[in-house]
Amino acid sequence: MSTDDTKSDGHCATPDSDGEVAEEIAIVSFERKLETAEEIRSGLAGRYERIDVIEYHTDVFAEHWGAYDCFVGLMASGIAMRKTAPLLDDKWDDPAVVVIDEELTWAIPITGGHHGANQVAKDLASLGAIPAMTTASEAAGKRGVEARARAMDAHVVNGDSTVATNLAVLDDELGPVARLDGPRAVLVGDDVTVLKRNEAEGVVVGTGSVSGASRESFLAAWERALAAAGYGFDDVEFVATATRKADEEGLLAAADELGLGVVTFDRETLLEYEGPTPSKSKRLIGWPGVSEASAIAGGREHELVVEKIGYENEVTVAIGR
Incomplete structure (x- = not known):
């Protein structure tokens, strides 16, 4: 058995409703x-807190379950299914x-896709x-609420609610995640998923761009803006932008390269948090100007820690916390 104790870069580090990571x-x-x-x-080194290699034997999963x-x-799916099925109890x-x-050739999630x-x-x-991927939202090319939680460096508080909310994702009926600042008391139903931000503090990279901006431009722009505030990529919680930029390929590729989630805000939310720099887009x-508002x-x-900085007439960046 060998162990890699390299610190995780955030992949898969989303606590479930019971707080496990x-x-x-x-x-x-x-x-x-x-x-x-x-x-x-x-x-996979560097992406997880601990990675062990264990030699297979008949009771290996039962021995290390939990x-x-x-x-x-690293085996046929039938073997893994037969050996783990009797051990399954609750998806959370x-x-x-x-x-x-x-x-x-193939990496196939069997259980615990989300x-x-x-x-x-x-x-x-x-x-x-x-x-x-065989989970419904991923198979349809959509982000379920667990994926949205991971992107926002948050976790799902009430796991059972995700059945209803992920169905809404499939039907394009969920809409953006609503943000509520406290202290406040909230009463919700069984079909409302509550996301709670994790404890680690960091900054948010707000970004806008022209259509078709390159991955390299996003990376360079983000690095420049972070350096202006004395931060690096390790300090970033997530990348924020407007819903109309949700499919920007260069942005998504740059965020994926850094292992960062992308959170999108609708127009009404961005208008509420409009930044100080005038923008022709309004x-x-x-x-409003996407980078500062997001x-x-x-x-x-x-x-707002760093006001809007432009890069090569392609990308704008602002840093928030």
């Missing part, structure tokens, strides 16, 4: 494929399970595996 990974492999398992461990947040089975408490074939398995499968794509299309809206304190 998917940061500790076990790669289970037959003896003949232990070398491949070590390659997987090396490929000791890890996610198992990666059970570890996630992903299988990957010996040729590293609780670590999907993210691990996506991370295994860096080794050449194709993530095979006069032309009714939207940085303020996303920050815990709604405070």
